[in-house]
Amino acid sequence: MIEVRGLTKRYPGRTVSRNAVDGIDLDIPEGKLVTLLGPSGCGKTTTLRLIAGLERPDAGEIRIGGRLMCAPADNVYVGVHHRPIGVVFQSYAVWPHMTAVQNVMFPLQSGQKKVNRAEARRRAMEALEMVGLAEFADRPAPALSGGQQQRVSLARALTREPEVLLLDEPLSNLDAGLRDRVRDEIRAVQQRLGITTVFVTHDQDEALAVSDEVIVMDQGRIVERGQAQDIYRCPREEFTARFMGISNSLPGTVEAGGGAEETAEITLAHGRLRCLTSGETTVGSPVNVFIRPESLVLSRKDPSGRGWKGTVEFSIYHGDCWDYHVRVGDTLLRSRMYREKVGLSHGDPVFVVPEEETAIAIPAASAAAS
Ligand SMILES: Nc1ncnc2c1ncn2[C@@H]1O[C@H](COP(=O)(O)OP(=O)(O)OP(=O)(O)O)[C@@H](O)[C@H]1O
Ligand SMILES: [Mg+2]
Structure with a gap:
């Protein structure tokens, strides 16, 4: 589903002679949730942003659903708005001047695949239903708790029915109790929809809880990958x-x-x-x-x-x-x-x-x- 080959990224102007992402190969199977797990600065966010099309790689190729998204060697680059993805970040970035449902409708009312207002609202309500927030649809976004806002941003990412969901530390701004609930919600929605998902975290417990497969990263490289149970029970490295x-x-x-x-x-x-x-x-x-x-x-x-x-x-x-x-x-x-x-x-x-x-x-x- 997602195929990454030789992905390399170096940020300009860095004095450290190290690539932020250093020749990564990845295969993420259709319908699975795979986590990128590793310490701060190991290149998780950069990898996710490259897959999203928010950064351009220096080398390597990315394919989503068989379609080439970028290949610097051949001058191929598909921009973020043209990739079949939904993205959720650590800072949930809901728009404060809108209600929950307006936030979720927004992506449906812009861009190439624009739909009319009634249809946008219907689909936004469906997405809010999916994350258990239908009853909060008309609340102003700032009047929602952190966990509810994060679920609004998840609904917003899902509303265009992306082929791939990219989540960058989506739980790290939530307190402990809420973190478990939103985590379970993410995993439930992901399995129900069977949506291919890349989940970034530096928390090993979180990675084990949600993943079909865990990819351990260090210094821009992949250290090892495996089923959550195997990575836990008998790591190789x-x-x-x-x-x-x-x-x-x-x-x-x-x-x-x-x-x-x-x-x-x-x-x-x-x-x-x-x-x-x-x-x-x-x-x-x-x-x-x-x-x-x-x-x-x-x-x-x-x-x-x-x-x-x-x-x-x-x-x-x-x-x-x-x-x-x-x-x-x-x-x-x-x-x-x-x-x-x-x-x-x-x-x-x-x-x-x-x-x-x-x-x-x-x-x-x-x-x-x-
Ligand atoms: N915009 C940028 N400009 C320059 N260097 C950057 C930039 N973004 C990240 N880096 C560097 O690239 C490396 C990888 O960063 P990245 O954000 O991908 O790490 P991460 O694994 O997501 O870490 P964290 O767990 O702290 O979020 C780090 O050394 C970081 O300092
Ligand atoms: Mg990061």
Whole structure:
């Protein structure tokens, strides 16, 4: 549906010798929601703006529905108003001097595919219905909450029935409760209409929640892509593991397994552990093992004999869980416990028992290569 090849963009006058978008290839299948996920400045917005036709690339090609949208080498460039897209930005940009329905009608009453007023209102009402705002149609836009305004801008993007929906951090101006509701609304509408969507975010939880597929970006390039569940469960790259918040990392060596197998036995400084692998490890090779805090269970006793002996440094309370920072040898590990407070405090001896087959072993060479 959307095909991007060798997309490159450098902003003029930049002293940094780096492309904002650096030779990206993308294939976004029809009807799917794909997120671009990555830290600030990695090129997500630029990529989206290039697809939208709000920026011109220095090199590369973009096709939407098989039609060429831009190819600088051949002097092809289709402007934003002629692309079959709807765009929603972080700042929802609804027009304050209009009501909700007037905002949504506006794109239908301008441009080449202009329709008459009655038809524009009918279609705008349909779009407002879709985002659950029909009853607010005649309210002035400033009298709507942030979440409602963001849904108006979503309705406005949908009203021309675009082939592609482009969303740039559409939830980041909303407070936590509203963010979940608007997120669910976006995903529901997207699935109901089966509209091909590119969703930009720097929030990994948000990306996992809405996506069919996640594309992880860093410094203008794609680090890896995959189904949300796979990116979460077993990232292939260290950058992804860290970005997904897997904060414990330990060097180790492959003892057995790996290769074509999904798991490998890894020797760590503190003991052995069966880990998930992305299938590229070989026996004897160095790896870095990433362990989620919730996969490290703390216990005062160690009946299994698999525990690593440590000392509690400090704990942090999060409401639904506690994070314990435990020193094991030279390493500070983070363990997350969802039960009642385990009742451990600074200086207490404890065993850290790692869960089997949830930690991820990533070839150490991949760190050197990137
Ligand atoms: N108009 C511009 N002029 C010059 N440099 C720009 C411009 N817009 C973006 N950049 C630079 O290009 C790089 C990519 O920016 P981009 O806005 O695409 O990042 P992003 O991933 O969307 O980040 P964020 O999560 O902060 O929105 C950054 O280094 C940024 O400073
Ligand atoms: Mg951005």
